[in-house]
Amino acid sequence: MNRMNEKDTERLFEAILTLETVEECKKFFEDICTVKEIQDIAQRLKAAGMLKNGENYTVVSRETGMSTATISRVNKCLGYGDGGYKLVLDRLEKKDEK
Secondary structure, three states, X not given: OHHHOOHHHHHHHHHHHOOOOHHHHHHHHHHHOOHHHHHHHHXXXXXXXXXHOXXXXXXXXXXXXXXXXXXXXXXXXXXXXXXXXXXXXXXXHHHHHO
16 A cells, blocks of 8 residues: 555654554544444454455355455455555464464
8 A cells, every 4th residue: 555655654653663552552542533433443443353264245244244345455455455455464363263
């Protein structure tokens, strides 16, 4: 996503990487995002995990309340994006196994 190579966006990503705990992340994201924005991001991550595990759009929609259009976008990113969902989901899976 070359359009995100702006200085301010890079600074945001650098700021996120300075966070060390879940509690710090909660504090930062509650300050920088609305509750709805955080819920939407969490919902997309959940949908990506469900799609990665083979769930169909109907099940994902029912479980998350997301529209099939948004689920389709998540699925497109999962299959043809930069690999961010897969990277995070694989790491979470490894963490959960421990």
